[in-house]
Amino acid sequence: MNKLRILFLFAALLAGCSKPSEKIVIATAANVQYVMKEIQQEFEKESGKKIEIVVASSGKLTTQIREGAPFDVFVSADTKYPEEIFKNGGSDQKPQVYATGALVLWSKDIPETDLKLEALATDKIKKIAVPNPQTAPYGEAAVQALNALKLYPQTEKKLVYGESIAQTAQYITTGSAEAGFNALSIVLSPEMKGKGHYVIVDSSLYKPIQQAAILLKHSEDSPKKASSEQFYQFLYSQKAKAIFKRYGYK
Structure with missing residues (x-):
């Protein structure tokens, strides 16, 4: 038992x-x-x-x-x-x-105009929060998007995995990670609305x-x-x- x-x-x-x-x-x-x-x-x-x-x-x-x-x-x-x-x-x-659902790239401090997937490979960003792709579908979608743009090899060591999308949101909103991936539904929620900046990731970069x-x-x-x-x-x-x-x- x-x-x-x-x-x-x-x-x-x-x-x-x-x-x-x-x-x-x-x-x-x-x-x-x-x-x-x-x-x-x-x-x-x-x-x-x-x-x-x-x-x-x-x-x-x-x-x-x-x-x-x-x-x-x-x-x-x-x-x-x-x-x-x-x-x-x-x-x-x-x-x-x-x-x-829709995937977003989200940051506490990076302005929306500078929030691009390509920026994740630069030295300015040290940590990228991602829901665990083994258990969280939005994490799997994030990895697919990075691979689609051939950014995964340059960002792999920066990835910090949250146990769920909720924990990943905490990493982003506290600034523990400079940027991260999450669900659009989370950033639009009353509890999270206005906490930082986000851009919607092109849906063609990951499976629906x-x-x-x-x-x-x-x-x-x-x-x-x-x-x-x-x-x-x-x-x-x-x-x-x-x-x-x-x-x-x-």
Whole structure:
């Protein structure tokens, strides 16, 4: 029995005979966290049901789902991880794309006019923050963009990897790295808006960041099944689409 399952069982024992939580648990990729807060408010107001949001990189959340984490819906930053979960029997429904994200180059101090990918290879920039490309789709897109412009060999040693897009944003906004890559949705969020300068990276330099969600099998044997399905459908509603659009998603 792995450690994560032991923790879940221990939590259940502590709860004793108390009524299980009615909250719908949404595993949320870090780039979607601010959007999800607004969607949460709209859904809870409309349905009267409560949501709990768990935020991490898509890769990390997928690992937790494999290990039995009791999530009801997984909102990923790509299609790869939800498709992997579906193929491995984690859901009876194929994942659906809910939005396409955009990659930005962002800096606390470098003005927008000087913020170019080519500048990353100069001596002025010592550290470049990037979400871990092994677990974060936006990090993978950043590496693709650097390779497309043949800048990767000159910048590889400058790359500082954040565990997720949220940690990478922290490196950039605190000035720990002179520049870095992130999601447009993060720089447009109320929490980050106005913190530095950014430019949108040419989308032809990386594969489209299609983001998919999946209704997890955990919900099927749960009293929350109907509520989880209701939230999953709401994620593709016109109300949710309008919120995604405000955060720069297509």
